[in-house]
Amino acid sequence: MIEQVDILRKDFSTALPCIAQKLSAIGTVLRNHDRIDFDAEDIEALGAMVFEEADDLKIIARALYGD
Structure with a gap:
């Protein structure tokens, strides 16, 4: 799960490896x-x-690139 603080900071260094691991x-x-x-x-x-x-x-896409 992505934390609100990650969204505000636009720092997904924790979330992306977790997502990749689950998809793998x-x-x-x-x-x-x-x-x-x-x-x-x-x-x-x-x-x-x-x-x-x-x-x-x-x-993540919305946080980085907007709607």
């Missing part, structure tokens, strides 16, 4: 889809995680 983990799971038994809830959870990270990236 999601990518690893998806790349290994043939070895993992997914059910609908698993897919929904992965989708929710992707959207959470997308929301954080939108916050």
